[in-house]
Amino acid sequence: MPVLVVGSIALDSVETPFGRAENVLGGSATYFAASASLFTTVQMVGVVGSDYPVDQLDALAKRGVDLSGIERAEGESFRWRGRYRHDLNSAETLETRLGVFSHFRPKIPEKFRHAPFVFLGNIDPRLQLDVLQQVARPTLVACDTMNFWIESRRSDLIDLLARVDLLTLNDAEARQLTEEVNLVKAAQWIQAHGPTHVIIKKGEHGALMFGPKSVFFAPAFPLDEVFDPTGAGDAFAGGFIGYLARSGQVSDENLHRAVVYGSAMGSFAVERFSITRFLEIDQHDIAQRVSDFHRMVSFEQDLIA
Amino acid sequence: MPVLVVGSIALDSVETPFGRAENVLGGSATYFAASASLFTTVQMVGVVGSDYPVDQLDALAKRGVDLSGIERAEGESFRWRGRYRHDLNSAETLETRLGVFSHFRPKIPEKFRHAPFVFLGNIDPRLQLDVLQQVARPTLVACDTMNFWIESRRSDLIDLLARVDLLTLNDAEARQLTEEVNLVKAAQWIQAHGPTHVIIKKGEHGALMFGPKSVFFAPAFPLDEVFDPTGAGDAFAGGFIGYLARSGQVSDENLHRAVVYGSAMGSFAVERFSITRFLEIDQHDIAQRVSDFHRMVSFEQDLIA
Numbered sequence: 001m002p003v004l005v006v007g008s009i010a011l012d013s014v015e016t017p018f019g020r021a022e023n024v025l026g027g028s029a030t031y032f033a034a035s036a037s038l039f040t041t042v043q044m045v046g047v048v049g050s051d052y053p054v055d056q057l058d059a060l061a062k063r064g065v066d067l068s069g070i071e072r073a074e075g076e077s078f079r080w081r082g083r084y085r086h087d088l089n090s091a092e093t094l095e096t097r098l099g100v101f102s103h104f105r106p107k108i109p110e111k112f113r114h115a116p117f118v119f120l121g122n123i124d125p126r127l128q129l130d131v132l133q134q135v136a137r138p139t140l141v142a143c144d145t146m147n148f149w150i151e152s153r154r155s156d157l158i159d160l161l162a163r164v165d166l167l168t169l170n171d172a173e174a175r176q177l178t179e180e181v182n183l184v185k186a187a188q189w190i191q192a193h194g195p196t197h198v199i200i201k202k203g204e205h206g207a208l209m210f211g212p213k214s215v216f217f218a219p220a221f222p223l224d225e226v227f228d229p230t231g232a233g234d235a236f237a238g239g240f241i242g243y244l245a246r247s248g249q250v251s252d253e254n255l256h257r258a259v260v261y262g263s264a265m266g267s268f269a270v271e272r273f274s275i276t277r278f279l280e281i282d283q284h285d286i287a288q289r290v291s292d293f294h295r296m297v298s299f300e301q302d303l304i305a
Numbered sequence: 306m307p308v309l310v311v312g313s314i315a316l317d318s319v320e321t322p323f324g325r326a327e328n329v330l331g332g333s334a335t336y337f338a339a340s341a342s343l344f345t346t347v348q349m350v351g352v353v354g355s356d357y358p359v360d361q362l363d364a365l366a367k368r369g370v371d372l373s374g375i376e377r378a379e380g381e382s383f384r385w386r387g388r389y390r391h392d393l394n395s396a397e398t399l400e401t402r403l404g405v406f407s408h409f410r411p412k413i414p415e416k417f418r419h420a421p422f423v424f425l426g427n428i429d430p431r432l433q434l435d436v437l438q439q440v441a442r443p444t445l446v447a448c449d450t451m452n453f454w455i456e457s458r459r460s461d462l463i464d465l466l467a468r469v470d471l472l473t474l475n476d477a478e479a480r481q482l483t484e485e486v487n488l489v490k491a492a493q494w495i496q497a498h499g500p501t502h503v504i505i506k507k508g509e510h511g512a513l514m515f516g517p518k519s520v521f522f523a524p525a526f527p528l529d530e531v532f533d534p535t536g537a538g539d540a541f542a543g544g545f546i547g548y549l550a551r552s553g554q555v556s557d558e559n560l561h562r563a564v565v566y567g568s569a570m571g572s573f574a575v576e577r578f579s580i581t582r583f584l585e586i587d588q589h590d591i592a593q594r595v596s597d598f599h600r601m602v603s604f605e606q607d608l609i610a
Contacts, residue, residue, distance in 0.1 A: 086486055181391055184529040205510035208527060217524045217601050222513060224489040247607075256604045290606060296522050297602040299561045301595060302552075 001139075002041040002066075003245045005032045006106045006131050007121020007234070009046040009070065013081040014273060016088065016228050024274035025056055026080060028121030028144065031231035034275035035238025035265040036119075037063035038286060039246040043112040045069035045131075049077035049100040059279050069109050073100040088226050089203060108134040117245040119237055120164070122146050125156040132163055140250055142166040142241055144233070150177045161194040168199040168237055183208065184215075197255070199240070199262075201233050207266075209259050211252065218259045218293065221267035228273050232266040235278075239265030264289040307346040307371075308550045309443075310337045311411045311436050312426020312539070314351040314375065315383040316358075319578060321533050322391050329579035330361055331385060333426030333449065336536035339580035340543025340570040341424075342368035343591060344551040348417040350374035350436075354382035354405040364584050374414050378405040393531050394508060413439040422550040424542055425469070427451050430461040437468055445555055447471040447546055449538070455482045466499035473504040473542055488513065489520075502560070504545070504567075506538050512571075514564050516557065523564045523598065526572035533578050537571040540583070544570025569594040 005028075012026030029046045036042045042065045048054065050072065061067055076099035082091040106127055114136045120128040120143035128143055141164045149157055150173060157177075161167060167190055175181055178189035187198045187210035198210045204226075206219040240262030247254050264286055268277045317331030334351045341347045347370045353359065355377065366372055381404035387396040411432055419441045425433040425448035433448055446469045454462055455478060462482070466472065472495055480486055483494035492503045492515035503515045509531075511524040545567030552559050569591055573582045 088486075181393075182529055182531070184527050188529075202510065205507065206524065208524075215527055215601055216604075217527075219511065219513075219522045219524070222489050222520055222522075224487055224493075226487070253605070257607060260604055294604070294606050296520055299565055299599070300558070301599050302562060 001116045001245045001248050003117040004043045004112050004115035005029050005119045006045040009048050010078040015083040021273040028234045031234035032238040033065045034278040035235040036242030037065050039242030047071045047104045049075045052077045075100045106131050125153045125160045140165050144168045166197040167195045170201045174200050216256045218263040226270045229270050232269045235269035236262040236266035260293050306421045306550045306553050308422040309348045309417050309420035310334050310424045311350040314353050318386040320388040326578040333539045336539035337543040338370045339583040340540040341547030342370045344547030352376045352409045354380045357382045380405045411436050430458045430465045445470050449473045471502040472500045475506045479505050521561045523568040531575045534575050537574045540574035541567040541571035565598050
């Protein structure tokens, strides 16, 4: 089943202790699509400026990403410049130029409006709500957000929560949104405002999914080289929703496996700059990493205790 | 099989956002013994001052802890006073009074010298080495350490590493000891200096065990109330080694399960002040929590990918 993603399409310039990249493909929709397209058909909606190297998106088209929802507007593309220090835990934003993204109003093409799985990337909650007005009731709507919207668009974000099935956000954002230090309580707060499921992303410390009656956890894959953390969260979401969309079943078992597939895709994202790694890997690599995850966390209960 | 533990026996005064406790049982050996005694016989070696409320240790004796290795010295007991702020992540030490602990020289009673499992709690690496001189070659020797010894006794600690099978330490300590930011590389560094296994404790973010050829991970249990984090690491070690000692088998499967039992015991430790929680729970509670861990991380691999 296809997945619709609406989000940013950017040009990133990134500096890490291991090197630098200038004006490479970035943005939430781009990372999501690169990751999810390894599982299913992706319908991508966003905006780029007249300076965007659209030919570089061909690699996604070849992977089954429908780019016909990408609007090309007069002006400069969204550009982000950031730096990671030695611990790689948090990006330092050096420059953000919104360009055409500042006037972005998502227009969902008619043929995308019945997508059963929808991911609302990290954009203004008003635009996320606007997308939901344009689509038929999907099987699953997930959305992401960030500190900026929690501060500046709190009431819109709360409205949005009532209309989505799943919210992804990082631990700091969960604490900021809910004013609860404890993540279990933070998740309960969010669930009380709408979503049946909440995924709290903890970066190198893994991801927790809270459901109506259960908690599921997947660690981050312990890599000996984390090259560039940019986009790991959106790659996670792409693996998570891509896996669900491919199977078509939103059972608890599938949701749990989806968290692991999300973690696997997040771990690939950080091995190279930009979406490069996703263009190198195939089903076999993904299965191998999921199998590594399985070995890393699986244990059989014994009957002594 | 019995476990020998050598470590501190303290009186803790702790303040958390949820309350305060004055002069309650604390110290690495105490937490370890309280936890491990739910699995097997524990032989405890340490020192207390003439002011120590030794009758309060009776609760441990009833659980099968042999207290005959606890020396009672003239003077004041080791006292620690600390505070946790709202996020509960790190203790702020307000006062440390070593008392009789500053002259502690572990004397292992003859009947303890053949313990097949040995845990060297967080004390001066010279004393940890001294303990190893006194015992017959055990099946498994594990040791813990901290930033203070890494700074002040680095070369003794490196000598010690060559003589232990397993090192436990937290992520900050692993980075400090190895000067590697990446935890996979940090573990490799430690393994190159002796221990076949390294457990990196990440507090609320779980624990990673690196073996000769594998990595195993258990999350921290997501509690909606973390009451007092003191002693969680030693309770983890008690559950880990206690479980191994009970089963008697140091197979990979058992080591993996032991990490989960360790995490379960760490999660009980933080639910009350001091060792209180361990005096309330029984085998059923432990089995229940391990089963909750199992549900939280288990997934079946599918064959689509």
